[in-house]
Amino acid sequence: MVEYVIEMLNIRKEFPGIVANNNITLQVKPGEIHALLGENGAGKSTLMNVLFGLYQPEKGEIKVRGNSEKITNPNVANELGIGMVHQHFMLVDKFTVTENIILGKEITSKGKIDLKEAEKVVSDISHKYGLSVDPKAKIADISVGMQQRVEILKTLYRGADILIFDEPTAVLTPQEIAELIQIMGKLIKEGKSIILITHKLKEIMEVCDRVTVIRKGEGIGTLNVSETNPDELASLMVGREVTFTTEKTEAKPEEASLEIQSLTVKDSRNITVVDNLNLTVRKGEIVGIAGVDGNGQTELVEAIAGLRKVENGSILLNNKEITKLTTRKVTESGIGHIPQDRHKHGLVLDFTIGENMVLQTYYQQPYSKSGMMNKKAIYEKATRLIEEYDVRTPSEYTPARALSGGNQQKAIIGREVDRNPDLLIASQPTRGLDVGAIEFIHRKLIDQRDQGKAVLLVSFEMDEIMNVSDRIAVIFEGKIIAMVDPKETSEQELGLLMAGSTKKKAGDGNV
Amino acid sequence: MSNRMQNILIPIIAVLLGIIVGTILMIVTGYDAVAGFIALWNGAFGDVYFLGETIRQIIPYILAGLAVAFAFKTGLFNIGVEGQLIVGWLAAVWVGVAFELPKIIHLPLAVLAAALAGAFWAFIPGFLKAQYRVHEVIVTIMLNYTALHITNYIIRTKLSEGSDSSDPIAETASLRSPLLESLTDYSRMHWGIVIAIIAVIIMWFILEKTTRGFELKAVGLNQHASNYAGMNVKKNIILSMVISGVFAGLAGAMEGLGTFGYAAVKSGFTGVGFDGIAVALLGANSPIGIVLAAILFGSLKVGALNMPLEAGVPNELVDIIIALIVFFVASSYMIRLLIRKINKKGVK
Numbered sequence: 001m002v003e004y005v006i007e008m009l010n011i012r013k014e015f016p017g018i019v020a021n022n023n024i025t026l027q028v029k030p031g032e033i034h035a036l037l038g039e040n041g042a043g044k045s046t047l048m049n050v051l052f053g054l055y056q057p058e059k060g061e062i063k064v065r066g067n068s069e070k071i072t073n074p075n076v077a078n079e080l081g082i083g084m085v086h087q088h089f090m091l092v093d094k095f096t097v098t099e100n101i102i103l104g105k106e107i108t109s110k111g112k113i114d115l116k117e118a119e120k121v122v123s124d125i126s127h128k129y130g131l132s133v134d135p136k137a138k139i140a141d142i143s144v145g146m147q148q149r150v151e152i153l154k155t156l157y158r159g160a161d162i163l164i165f166d167e168p169t170a171v172l173t174p175q176e177i178a179e180l181i182q183i184m185g186k187l188i189k190e191g192k193s194i195i196l197i198t199h200k201l202k203e204i205m206e207v208c209d210r211v212t213v214i215r216k217g218e219g220i221g222t223l224n225v226s227e228t229n230p231d232e233l234a235s236l237m238v239g240r241e242v243t244f245t246t247e248k249t250e251a252k253p254e255e256a257s258l259e260i261q262s263l264t265v266k267d268s269r270n271i272t273v274v275d276n277l278n279l280t281v282r283k284g285e286i287v288g289i290a291g292v293d294g295n296g297q298t299e300l301v302e303a304i305a306g307l308r309k310v311e312n313g314s315i316l317l318n319n320k321e322i323t324k325l326t327t328r329k330v331t332e333s334g335i336g337h338i339p340q341d342r343h344k345h346g347l348v349l350d351f352t353i354g355e356n357m358v359l360q361t362y363y364q365q366p367y368s369k370s371g372m373m374n375k376k377a378i379y380e381k382a383t384r385l386i387e388e389y390d391v392r393t394p395s396e397y398t399p400a401r402a403l404s405g406g407n408q409q410k411a412i413i414g415r416e417v418d419r420n421p422d423l424l425i426a427s428q429p430t431r432g433l434d435v436g437a438i439e440f441i442h443r444k445l446i447d448q449r450d451q452g453k454a455v456l457l458v459s460f461e462m463d464e465i466m467n468v469s470d471r472i473a474v475i476f477e478g479k480i481i482a483m484v485d486p487k488e489t490s491e492q493e494l495g496l497l498m499a500g501s502t503k504k505k506a507g508d509g510n511v
Numbered sequence: 512m513s514n515r516m517q518n519i520l521i522p523i524i525a526v527l528l529g530i531i532v533g534t535i536l537m538i539v540t541g542y543d544a545v546a547g548f549i550a551l552w553n554g555a556f557g558d559v560y561f562l563g564e565t566i567r568q569i570i571p572y573i574l575a576g577l578a579v580a581f582a583f584k585t586g587l588f589n590i591g592v593e594g595q596l597i598v599g600w601l602a603a604v605w606v607g608v609a610f611e612l613p614k615i616i617h618l619p620l621a622v623l624a625a626a627l628a629g630a631f632w633a634f635i636p637g638f639l640k641a642q643y644r645v646h647e648v649i650v651t652i653m654l655n656y657t658a659l660h661i662t663n664y665i666i667r668t669k670l671s672e673g674s675d676s677s678d679p680i681a682e683t684a685s686l687r688s689p690l691l692e693s694l695t696d697y698s699r700m701h702w703g704i705v706i707a708i709i710a711v712i713i714m715w716f717i718l719e720k721t722t723r724g725f726e727l728k729a730v731g732l733n734q735h736a737s738n739y740a741g742m743n744v745k746k747n748i749i750l751s752m753v754i755s756g757v758f759a760g761l762a763g764a765m766e767g768l769g770t771f772g773y774a775a776v777k778s779g780f781t782g783v784g785f786d787g788i789a790v791a792l793l794g795a796n797s798p799i800g801i802v803l804a805a806i807l808f809g810s811l812k813v814g815a816l817n818m819p820l821e822a823g824v825p826n827e828l829v830d831i832i833i834a835l836i837v838f839f840v841a842s843s844y845m846i847r848l849l850i851r852k853i854n855k856k857g858v859k
Binding site for chain 1: 720721722723724725726728729732733735736737738739740741742743
């Protein structure tokens, strides 16, 4: 038996103007879960795309089971038994699980697809690894967690015994994560090897055997997980000491900034999702909205931001009614909004960073002068914000699409905070980001608070809510059912509240 | 190879491939390919008369290409340029025959009428898209037919007494130029070329320089983010179609006030509006690209007329050869792939 199933030796990959991978070495032993750890934009995905044959390295050698190989395209990788479970699923919504799995490698008899046989094969593999996927279900009808299992099945069906998981837990619920970890264990037991791309230290400590850290395209080293700890990993990844609990002083809240009274909002299916909701956010405090996804958070934020029609109730900002204003008027009246989906709602990906920096203010002086764009002013602002908010980009003329998620988010935060809004709404501001970026963003939210601004934070991450908020509002079925102090509550209590277990404070006008 | 280089190379290779396959086709069918292509060249650039005719053909192509590209840049597919062109043509001629005014007022008025008519015809699908989410492709296709038959009806009943064409427009509304005509051996080249060039500059200016253009592009690239940023998406969709329609209407004015000087009952579409789609695609929706693409299409269209006369190549075959060139141009992706393959081999 060879010592390593995969060896990537001194890999170098360049893109115009940037070295994505420089002299990185990754050696994976058979039967281990090997973590590839790095910040967003550190070069993890590039390295894996090299292994998967999507990119050709400028330098370095790849060995599979001890043999030197040239992986020129994903088909070669497949033949070598390398399979990739992508972060963004590549599934046909209207096809069944089986149809998706056999796509491109169909089981046929007499020129027709033998769906019965295929379903049996899929069912067998699913059973073997404890995936429990219904082969006949339509992709559109199954949960995200199940869809991920279909992706896993796809690689197994193609005979992969080295599986690459690209940030697999980013899209999963805690329950689904636990199940995925079990599945990974089963895969290893059946003789597979796994490379896990991640920036979540908790997961590494929990499931991985060894970890290779890369930072800014450079290989930092490989460690045994049993001999390290999260603090060490975090500082290796970021290149400096990282604090996990966000340090902040006591909030000094003043008068109310945002006042929401008896707010009722319907969603796009015309169902009432925000139901007679009351909420106040004062100047100089961060109010966190805790809740399970789908309890009206999105619609609440959209209603405040003027993006969704308010059925009933009122929204006041600094004692001024903003309930019926257009999005632009709301923005102008002093609300900054970091949207949940940065690609869809936060940025125009094909615009440059500079253009994105003026997405709401392009029509104002000095960015627009008598109907003409003032490119000089726009790009000067962009240069300044890139500097201030540490947006790592080749230049202010780079399309937003080319930036990593963390840097895209920093750009959005720079844009919103720079407008100096009285109320900053941050929806899931750190989703998918690494510890360095998370720390930075939390810092910025707290800075806003310390300058006497009101901050409304919506997050599904319990840690984030507990760490950053001064007060926590628990939302359940469109109502704020409790208002708790993060210092006096626990994750357990919060979890119970989020599940709607108590309604003692429901309808209380003072929340 | 740099991207810029590729963008220049691809259309050139496309044209070459079209010529090669066309050559094979002519040889197989027993015609003299060399004579055929010489005839095509002569027919487009052989003497000043042909050159003038070629430029005349380029004018509406530029405007139709701009119309398609402008809508495209803002995320809309305006298949209705043909219909907008037809109503623009009619409106221009109507003003041209109905009034007696000094040229300095009459000509701009006729051009303006065409622009407004095209704008109105494009407003309909824009409005339906913005307000009721009706897909603009379906509406514009329908409106092409509606435009064709309504204009025919108006020409028969209002602009003539049951005849197949309107009266000629007044001299004061005409774009014809004795100067350009005499320079080009009495071709039908007219002042519309100036309007077309101004339109190219205007399109570039709107999209690259103005605040409005920034907003239109943002909406075209990402409606959701534009909405979140406080832009009025509906208004921008309508505006984009209306501006696109203005360009299309102007293309109609070129035909009505320049080339023909009257409006005639049509049995079918002019095709200029549809060719505009190909011009915009080939020109990669950029103003300068559209000019180059329009030059290619105009030359092919006019030059081809000479192939049956000079080389005896039948009309049908000429159409096929033109289609081949267009096909290869449109399949630029294929050529991109080819270049990449060749490049790779070169490196190894």
